Amino acid sequence: MNKELIINAGPTGVEIAFLEDKKLVELHNETTDASFAVGDLYLGKVKKLIPGLNAAFVDVGFEKDAFLHYTDLSPYVRSILKFTQIAMNDKEPNGFDFSKFQSEAEIVKTGKINEVLNGKPHVLVQILKEPIAAKGPRLSCELSLPGRFVVLTPFNEIVAVSKKIHSSEERKRLHKIVEAIRPKNFGVIVRTAAEGKSTAELHQDLLALEETWKTIKTNLKGAVAPVRILSEENKTTSILRDLLSADFNKVVVNDKNLFGVTQSYIQRIAPDKTDIVSFYQNGLPIFDQFGVTKQVKSSFGKTVNLPSGAYLIIEHTEALHVIDVNSGYKSVSNNQEDNALETNLEAAEEIARQLRLRDIGGIIVIDFIDMKLPDNKRKVQEAMEGFMKTDRAKHSVLPISKFGLLQVTRQRMRPEVNINTSEACPACNGTGKISSTLLLEDEMEKRLAYLVTHGHKNLTLVVHPIVYSYLTKGLFSSIIKKWKRKFKTNLKVLSNTNYHLIEFRFMNEHEEEIKF
Template identity: 80%
Template structure:
């Protein structure tokens, strides 16, 4: 699979398009003044405890208090509270030695929020979900700092290796290396990208994250809640960190500063990939040059057309998203069951792409074309799971129900990408209705009557070509001829293809428009 990253830098922010085999699969927009991004760390102040929800509302500086549920507290919540207070009042220049920090006992899974956050303390929190609609951010105390090969989780000594690394020998090797190089009180999760990496590469990545943790400790010194303690890397860097692999073959950037930063980052994490990045300075917008704009316009909206003639209808409600699959005029054989399966498989691939592209989260209900054979239903479910395998968001695909519906759940971390690709019709102004030809004819005649009675002796009428044909058809029976005979003035009619259907204007003998 070929992957390309197209980065468009504009005054309002940075737009990032991820293409897989030339097809747009992810679209990110990072605003210049972006705040409360997933992964940001804040010093928050607990404002209100809600025992009924077993949750707390925390002030992190957003207009609405952020939400912190007990299940997101982390087993080491008491250690985080203790660390936060110690770091805020620490007098040492470089901060206290975290490896000597005494970890507090873990909290129980079935505990109560007021048992842990009693007294409404200040606490170090991480943004788990960005503000969506009228809701404030969702928080977590399970602090994690992601790197290229490892993820650091302070306050524990656990070493875990990604289950996607299938070789047991490789898993044991990585576990042994990390166990030997990690400091005390720092847990480490080894990512899939670490497979085959040597000790030096893993140590460099881990050391960078340990330095970041020490920086957090220093930033907490003297801080007052609410305040930002550390920002997640910009989206360009975070996407490269999470996705960069041998499949990437091109990164195109239209801004010199971000180009230099990205090139430096790639040379640091993957020197053999440095040649894939290029600077774009052509006059044509970069998204237009590489077909991103066209794909955006064709991929968003209520109806999504597929190459075969089938199409999807995507509807959104407050609680869930509904996708209806329609066969259109597609037909691969005379067998209805085979037609249904082929159309559903094509639709499943596009649905998996749409979920990533629009970043749709929550419950998604898909109404596929009805199939009778259980084997075909199983094939469709397996195909859907396969198509969604490259989706980084946590998701689950349920079997097709007896009503022929497939349910998909997908983690929502950020607001859904929603681009309006429709425009208000200039003729009907969005009502879906235009004046009938007879009514338009009457309206034009009323204007002629008014102008003639106000001493206009020569009139030229400009109309849409279709209306022109209607008004002038027939040599002896044309409406134009009847108007001339009735009002005793020369009336010229000319077509203008720039007019919309019901638009018309009058001009006088000096070719000046007559304003009514």
């Protein structure tokens, strides 16, 4: 699969388009004043404990307090609280030695929030979900520092290997290597990208993450809550960190500084792929040059058209998303069941892409075209699972129900992307209403009367073709003839297809518009 990253830097932020085989599958937007991004670490102050929800509201500097549920506290939250206090009050010039840190006892899964956060302490937290609409950020105390090949998890001693590495021998090899190089008081999760990597590469990644942890300790010293302790890398480098692979063959950037940052990052994590980064300086906007703009306009909105003529209707409610599949004029055979199967398979591929592109999370209910054969239902379900394999978000696909509905649950990675692909109607300015023809006729007559009383004799009225037909209908009793007789003036009417339905203009004998 051919993967490309197109980066459009502007004065207000950076837009990042991720393409697979020239097809847009992810769209990221990073504003210059972006804050509270997923992965950021904050020193927060517990403001309120809600025993009924078994949760706490924490002040991290956002206008609304962030939400921290007991299940997101981490078993090692007592160690985190202890570490936070030590780091804030640390007097040693080089910081205290974390390898000598004595961890506290783990908390139980069925405990109460007020037993752990009693006294409303300061706590080191990580943004789990960005603020959306009226909600503040969602927090977690399950601290993790992601690298290229491994993820560092402080306060535990666990080594885990990604389940996506299927070879048992490779899993054992990686586990053995990481166990040998793992620093004390840290757990390590080995990522899928580590498959086949050497001890030196894994160790280098671990050392870089250890330096990040030292930065956190330094930033905590003397810190006053609420304050950001560590910011996640910018989206360009975090996307590269998560996605860079052998079939990732092009990164195009239109900003010199960002080009340098991206190139140096790839030089650090994958020296053999530095030449995939290129600087774009053509006159045409970068998204137009690579066909991103057109795909954005055609992919967002309530209706999504498929190449065959079938289409999707995507609706959002408070509780879930609903996607309706319609066959349109698509027909592959005279057999209704075959038509339904082919349309559903095509729709499944586009739906999987739409979920990634818009980052639709939560419950998604898909109303496929009804199929009678169980084998066909299973084919559509398996196809949906296959198309979603490339999705980095956690997801689950259930079998098609007897009502023809397929349910999908998907973890939201970032705020859902909604791009308005419609424009306000120039005739009604988006209100959905225009003046009635009677009122329009009355307005034109009033203006005509005004012009005649002010000495205009030879006038031309220019209107939309439909209004032209309305004004000139009837050989002897048209509205125009009535106005000519009433005002005793030489009035000519012309049609112009460029005019809006209710737009009209009066011209004088020199064909100049008369302004009112």
